[in-house]
Amino acid sequence: MRLQLDTHFPASAMRYLLLFALMLGLAGGCSKKKPPEPTDTGAETETPAELTPAEKLAKDRAYWFKGLASKDLKVKQEAADELVVWVATDPDTVNGLLDLLRDKATAGAGKAMPTKVNSSRELAASILNRSEKGQAALKEKGLPILREGLNDPDAAIREHTLYTIGTLGSLANPLAPDVLKLCVNPDPNIHRAAFDALRAIGGSDPVAFSAMLTNTRRDIVRLAAEQLSGFSKMPAEAVPNLIVGLKDKTATVRTSSAAALALVGPKAAPALDALIKAINESYVKEPDPTVAYEPGADIAYWNALTAIGEPAVVPTAGLLTHSNPWVRGLAAQTLGEIGEPSKAVAGKLKDALKDSFGNVAIEAACALCRIGEGKEDAIDLVKRAMDAPNAIAQTAIESIPRMGDAGKALIPVALGKLSSENPFARYAAVGVVGSLEPVEAAKYAAELGKLAADTGAGAPDSTPELQRRAAREIRQRVATVLTRLGPAAAPAADSLVKAIPDETDSGIRDQYIEVLLGIGVGAKPAFPLLLSIAGDKSTSPERRAHLFEVLAVIAPDSKELSVVLLKAAGETGSPIRFLALNTLAKLDPIPPEALAKLIEMATTDRATNARIAAMRALATAGARAKPVRADVEKIANGSIPEFALTAKVSLAAIDGDVANAAGDVRAGLTDKNASVRMAAAEALLLVGPVAADVPALQKLLGERSDGTKEAAAKCLGRIGPAAKEAVPQLVRLLDDKEGTVRIAAATALGDIGPGAKEAVEKLRQVRGNGKRTERSDPIAGPAAGVALDKILGRVKK
Incomplete structure (x- = not known):
C-alpha cells in the first residue's frame, strides 16, 4: 500500500x-532519480559554477x-x-x-x-x-x-x-x-x-494486561479485556486478576476473562466459583421458548470449565438442574468434553436423559457416549430424536460427531434424512454429507442436486416466512457442500441447471454457478446456460473470466463460444477483452476469424497492452496459430523492440518450442528500454523462469512500472522456494500503491513457501483481522491470507 x-x-x-x-x-x-531541472526563462543569466x-x-x-x-x-x-x-x-x-x-x-x-x-x-x-x-x-x-x-x-x-x-x-x-x-x-x-x-x-506481558482489569477507568478495563484475546498462553499468576474480570458488570469483560482462564488450564481452578456465578448471572432464568439459542461470546465460560478439567466436573454437574435449558444443555456438553473425569457424575447425566427439553437430553446422551456410560440408552435416544417432526431432529443429527465412536453407527440413518419430510432434518443431513471424506460425499451428489430447489416445506405449524427461510438455508448449505466436492459434484449438474433460472436469491444463484465452474468438464449439460451468462456484460469481469476458462475446457471446439469470445475481445476499455483473447487461444481448433482478430489487435490496436496481450495469446496458441505465422514474423522483424520481443516468443511457440526464445527474453530483462524490460518480464512467464533469473528479477522489482513489478513478482512466485533471496523486496512491494502489484507480491511470497517466514508479520497486517483500527488491505488481503497458509504449512495437500 x-x-x-x-x-x-x-x-x-x-x-x-x-x-x-x-x-x-x-x-x-x-x-537515483534526478530532480527536475529549473525552467529556462530565456533571460541571460550568469553561468553557475560547476558543482x-x-x-x-x-x-x-x-x-x-x-x-x-x-x-x-x-x-x-x-x-x-x-x-x-x-x-x-x-x-x-x-x-x-x-x-x-x-x-x-x-x-x-x-x-x-x-x-x-x-x-x-x-x-x-x-x-x-x-x-x-x-x-x-x-x-x-x-x-x-x-x-x-x-x-x-x-x-x-x-x-x-x-x-x-x-x-x-x-x-x-x-x-x-x-x-x-x-x-x-x-x-x-x-x-x-x-x-x-x-x-x-x-x-x-499478559499478566500486566490482566492487572489492568482492576483499573478504575472503565475504558482501560475494556481495552485490556480486548487485548487478552491476542494471547495464546496465560500464566497462572493472572488468575486473581481474571477473577476480578469475571465479576465485571460488562459482559465482554467477563467473557474475555473467561477466555483467558481457558488458556491457563487446570491451574485456573481457583476461579471456579467465580465462573459458575458468572454463568448464573449471564443467562436468563426462563428463556423465550420460541427463540433458538445462538452461541456467542458466552461460550468462553464453558471453554474455561473444559480447560480446567476434573476440578470443574462437580460444579458443572450442578448446572444440570439450572432453570434455563440452554445452561443445562451446555453443562451436559461440557461434561462430555471434559471426558473420563465426568464418570463421577454419570448418574446426573443419566437423569438428564429424561429432561423435557430435547436438546438437553441429546447433549446428555452425547456426554454419556463419550465417557462410556449408558451407551445403549443414549444411542437409542438420539436415533429416536432424528425422527422428530421438528428442530429436535436437526439437533440430534448434528450431535452425532459429539458422540465419538458410538455415533458412527448413526451416520447412515442421518444420511437417509436427505429425503425426509422434515426440513430441519434435510438441512442437518446435508451437513452430514459435508462432513464425509470427499470420496464418500460424492456418492450423495445427485441427492444434493435435488435439494438445490428445496422449498422448505414440511415443518409442522410452519409459516410462509419460516418456510422461505428454511428453503434458503437448505439451498445455501447444498451449494456450500457441492462447492467443496469440486469435479465430484458432476452428478448434481443437471439439477443445478434446472434450479438456477428459478433461483431468486442472487447469492445462492452465484454459488450454484461456482459449483458448475468447479465441476469443470463434467458440467457439459450446463454449457448453454453458462455461455449465456458469460456473454452477459452485466456479469462481473471476474466471473466472466472464470466462465471463459471453464467453457474452453468443457467445449474447446465450440463455435458458439468463439462468437462470444470475439464479441468480448471487442469490448474496448474493459479488462475482459484481454481475458477473452487468452481464452480464444485455448480453443482447438482456433477458428480463422479468431486468428484474424488476434493479428488485427496485435498490429493495429491503439493500446500497447492490447497488442502485447494479443501476441501473448498467439504464443499460448502455439502450433494452432501457424496460419498467421507470417504476420507474426513481420512484427518480430519490426522496429518497435517490445513488440518484436513478444512476437519472437510467439514465433518460437508456433514453431513448437517456446524455449527457443529464452535467450532473447533473458537479454530483454536487462535492456536499457523500460518497455522492453516489462515485455521481457511478462514473456518470461511463457518461457518459464528458473532460479538463475532471480537476480535480474530482483532488480525489476524496483522498477517504476507497475506492469514490470507485477510480472517480476509472478515470475519469482513461479520459481518458488529457490526465489527466497527476493523475499525482502517482495515484502516491500506489499506497500506498493498499485493493488495488482501487492496481490502479485503476496502470491509470490506464498509460492516461495516456508522460506518466506520473515514476511509473516507483514502479511498478517495486510490480511488484517477485521478490527476497525488496523491498516489491513482490502485488495491484497485475501491473497495475503492464502500466502500465510502456504508459508505456515496450513494448506492441505
Missing part, C-alpha cells in the same frame, strides 16, 4: 533542511527532503518514494530521516488517523521501514529516539509517537515494555494509542 501522506513540517525542520543541503556531502555518485559530486549529491538530497514538507500530496508522495531508494545507498539520507524522528510537529492531540501518516516522525519511520538498511537503522538508532518520544512532556507527541511505533510492526517489539506503561495513562488519546500500538508490535 502506498503511504497516505498528511504531514506538515515546522519552520525548524525547514531550517534544518537548508543546513542539511549545505553541510552534508558524499564522495561519488549514486543511481562537485559531493555538492551535487547534497543538493539533490535536499531537494527530496524539501519535497517531504510540501503541501502538495503528490509532491510529498514522490519525495517519500524517492527517499526509499536513497536510504539503500546514502548514509546521510538515513541520518536525516533519523533526525526527523525527533521532530515535534503533530496533527494535534486526538487527530491521529489510522489510515494516514499523521506526523513527520511517522513519515520518516515509514520511509526507513521500507528497506533493509532503513530497518537496520531503526533498530539501532531509531527505536531509542522513539523511546524518548514516549517520555516527552507533550501528550500529543507521546500519542503520535505511539502511532508511529504501531506502524513499524514487530520491528518495534523492543519498545513493548515502554508502550505498556502508557496503557494506564489517564489521557484517553494516549492509552488508546498505546493499546493499538501493542496490538501491532506484539510481545506484551
Whole structure:
C-alpha cells in the first residue's frame, strides 16, 4: 500500500533542511532519480559554477527532503518514494530521516488517523521501514529516539509517537515494555494509542494486561479485556486478576476473562466459583421458548470449565438442574468434553436423559457416549430424536460427531434424512454429507442436486416466512457442500441447471454457478446456460473470466463460444477483452476469424497492452496459430523492440518450442528500454523462469512500472522456494500503491513457501483481522491470507 501522506513540517525542520543541503556531502555518485531541472526563462543569466559530486549529491538530497514538507500530496508522495531508494545507498539520507524522528510537529492531540501518516516522525519511520538498511537503522538508532518520544512532556507527541511505533510492526517489539506503561495513562488519546500500538508490535506481558482489569477507568478495563484475546498462553499468576474480570458488570469483560482462564488450564481452578456465578448471572432464568439459542461470546465460560478439567466436573454437574435449558444443555456438553473425569457424575447425566427439553437430553446422551456410560440408552435416544417432526431432529443429527465412536453407527440413518419430510432434518443431513471424506460425499451428489430447489416445506405449524427461510438455508448449505466436492459434484449438474433460472436469491444463484465452474468438464449439460451468462456484460469481469476458462475446457471446439469470445475481445476499455483473447487461444481448433482478430489487435490496436496481450495469446496458441505465422514474423522483424520481443516468443511457440526464445527474453530483462524490460518480464512467464533469473528479477522489482513489478513478482512466485533471496523486496512491494502489484507480491511470497517466514508479520497486517483500527488491505488481503497458509504449512495437500 502506498503511504497516505498528511504531514506538515515546522519552520525548524525547514531550517534544518537548508543546513542539511549545505553541510552534508558524499564522495561519488549514486543511481537515483534526478530532480527536475529549473525552467529556462530565456533571460541571460550568469553561468553557475560547476558543482562537485559531493555538492551535487547534497543538493539533490535536499531537494527530496524539501519535497517531504510540501503541501502538495503528490509532491510529498514522490519525495517519500524517492527517499526509499536513497536510504539503500546514502548514509546521510538515513541520518536525516533519523533526525526527523525527533521532530515535534503533530496533527494535534486526538487527530491521529489510522489510515494516514499523521506526523513527520511517522513519515520518516515509514520511509526507513521500507528497506533493509532503513530497518537496520531503526533498530539501532531509531527505536531509542522513539523511546524518548514516549517520555516527552507533550501528550500529543507521546500519542503520535505511539502511532508511529504501531506502524513499524514487530520491528518495534523492543519498545513493548515502554508502550505498556502508557496503557494506564489517564489521557484517553494516549492509552488508546498505546493499546493499538501493542496490538501491532506484539510481545506484551499478559499478566500486566490482566492487572489492568482492576483499573478504575472503565475504558482501560475494556481495552485490556480486548487485548487478552491476542494471547495464546496465560500464566497462572493472572488468575486473581481474571477473577476480578469475571465479576465485571460488562459482559465482554467477563467473557474475555473467561477466555483467558481457558488458556491457563487446570491451574485456573481457583476461579471456579467465580465462573459458575458468572454463568448464573449471564443467562436468563426462563428463556423465550420460541427463540433458538445462538452461541456467542458466552461460550468462553464453558471453554474455561473444559480447560480446567476434573476440578470443574462437580460444579458443572450442578448446572444440570439450572432453570434455563440452554445452561443445562451446555453443562451436559461440557461434561462430555471434559471426558473420563465426568464418570463421577454419570448418574446426573443419566437423569438428564429424561429432561423435557430435547436438546438437553441429546447433549446428555452425547456426554454419556463419550465417557462410556449408558451407551445403549443414549444411542437409542438420539436415533429416536432424528425422527422428530421438528428442530429436535436437526439437533440430534448434528450431535452425532459429539458422540465419538458410538455415533458412527448413526451416520447412515442421518444420511437417509436427505429425503425426509422434515426440513430441519434435510438441512442437518446435508451437513452430514459435508462432513464425509470427499470420496464418500460424492456418492450423495445427485441427492444434493435435488435439494438445490428445496422449498422448505414440511415443518409442522410452519409459516410462509419460516418456510422461505428454511428453503434458503437448505439451498445455501447444498451449494456450500457441492462447492467443496469440486469435479465430484458432476452428478448434481443437471439439477443445478434446472434450479438456477428459478433461483431468486442472487447469492445462492452465484454459488450454484461456482459449483458448475468447479465441476469443470463434467458440467457439459450446463454449457448453454453458462455461455449465456458469460456473454452477459452485466456479469462481473471476474466471473466472466472464470466462465471463459471453464467453457474452453468443457467445449474447446465450440463455435458458439468463439462468437462470444470475439464479441468480448471487442469490448474496448474493459479488462475482459484481454481475458477473452487468452481464452480464444485455448480453443482447438482456433477458428480463422479468431486468428484474424488476434493479428488485427496485435498490429493495429491503439493500446500497447492490447497488442502485447494479443501476441501473448498467439504464443499460448502455439502450433494452432501457424496460419498467421507470417504476420507474426513481420512484427518480430519490426522496429518497435517490445513488440518484436513478444512476437519472437510467439514465433518460437508456433514453431513448437517456446524455449527457443529464452535467450532473447533473458537479454530483454536487462535492456536499457523500460518497455522492453516489462515485455521481457511478462514473456518470461511463457518461457518459464528458473532460479538463475532471480537476480535480474530482483532488480525489476524496483522498477517504476507497475506492469514490470507485477510480472517480476509472478515470475519469482513461479520459481518458488529457490526465489527466497527476493523475499525482502517482495515484502516491500506489499506497500506498493498499485493493488495488482501487492496481490502479485503476496502470491509470490506464498509460492516461495516456508522460506518466506520473515514476511509473516507483514502479511498478517495486510490480511488484517477485521478490527476497525488496523491498516489491513482490502485488495491484497485475501491473497495475503492464502500466502500465510502456504508459508505456515496450513494448506492441505
